[in-house]
Amino acid sequence: MSTDTLTRRVLLPLQIDDRAPPPGAVIRHLHGLSMGTSWSVRLVDSPMPGRAASADLQQGLQQQLDLVVAQMSHWEPHSDLGRFNRAPPGSWQQLPAAFAEVLGFALQVSGASGGAYDPAAGALVNAWGFGPVNRYDQPGFRAPDAATVAQLLSQQGKLEFDAAARRARQPGGLQLDLSAVAKGHGVDRLARYLESQGIEHYLAEVGGELRGAGCKPDGQPWWVMLEQVDGVDASVHPPEMMLALHGLSVATSGDYRRFFHDGTVRQAHTIDPRTGMPIANHLASVTVVHAECMAADAWSTALTVLGAEAGMALAEQQGLAARFVQRDGGAYREYLSSALLAMLDE
Structure with missing residues (x-):
């Protein structure tokens, strides 16, 4: 047995659905593009060309994500969100049902985290070059000065x-x-659509965020690896974790994905809405495992902003299964919440 196998840890769901795939079932794969990334669905189907072979299923899945883009994309100027952002001061804007659901949940996480996550912080995100225009990787970009940050902060909470x-x-x-919640909501929409079509065993993914249900034809769950920090030597990173994605979702926020160097300072793409500045708390990544991918998505962002200590306190208060990976000099330290420890197979 290899050293990698010996050090790999396994996370198991606390509740098991004992429904098995039909005899002779096979895995089929559907995929497409949305939200500036890719999506995929692996599902268990009958051995003869069944539900998954239908063009209607592919189209139905794509439509679920097209709706998210049409309502909630800040990259599409004609989305419902884009229209809200351009609306006249003082005007009330009617929101589609899905948009209102996602915004309502985002505001709940904002309140519970003391504003560490705020769906109304888009102007700050844009100013730091991580929005659809004036991007950090485009010629002529300049980071906002203190006066600009202060002016944008004055709009918070309104x-x-x-x-x-x-x-x-x-x-x-x-x-x-x-953007810190809509992709997870998209994964949930794929899952709900599959279940509405009578599909009980599947793995749905959008841009690396996943939700799984049931199991594969061989009776095994949908095994996925928790995301590791890019470009880090395995000898200084905590051992890998493998998760049985059975009735669960998983999302990871990390400061190693998008960043720029402002002189000698490394500016992460995650902005703290309370200070208006990119986070600098030495957290490399936060992974959250949850029944709903939208929740895993939003909470991973909020906990990342809070940092390891305050983030762990909130994870314990909320009963969240969370993994924190923090830089410590040239090494990385790992912190696991009680809910995640309860899933660890030892």
Whole structure:
């Protein structure tokens, strides 16, 4: 047995669904493009060309993600979110049902995290070059100065949202950005659509965020590896973790994906809405395992902003299964919440 196998750890769901795939079932693969990335679905189907072979299923899955883009993309100027961001000051804007659902959840996470995650911080994200225009990797980009950051911070906390009426008020200049939650919501939409079509065993993925249900034809769960920090020697990184994605979702936020160097300072793409500055708390990544991918997506961002100590305290308070990987000189330290430890097969 290899050293890698010996050091690899296994996470198991606390609840098991004992429904088995039909005899002779096979795995089929569907995929496409959306949200500036790719999506894929692996599902268990009958051995004869069955539901997965239908063009209607591929089209239906694509439509789920097209709806998310049409409503919640800050890259598409004609999306419902784009129209809200350009709306006149003081105007109330009616929101589609899915948009209102996602915004409502994002605001719940914002409140619970003390503003460490804020869907109304889009102007700050844009100013730091991580939005659709004036990007950090384009010629002429300049990081915002202290006065600009202070001015943008003054807009925080001014969003009014009427969940019952599904409407929000544009105070003027406020920019919604749901990129830390919409992709997870897209994964959940794929899962719900598959289940509406009678498909019980599947693995759905959008841009690396995943949700799985049931098991493969051989009775094994959908095994996935928790994301490791890119470009790091395995000898200084915590051992790999393998997760049985059975009735669960997983999402990871990491500061190693997108960043730029501002002189001698490395500026991460995750912005702390409380300070208006990129995070600098030495966290390399946070992974959250949750029943809903939208929740895993949003919480991983909030915990990343909070840092290892405050983030772990909130994860324990919320009962979140979370893994924190923090830089410590040339090495990396790992911290696991109680809920994640309970899943660890030892």
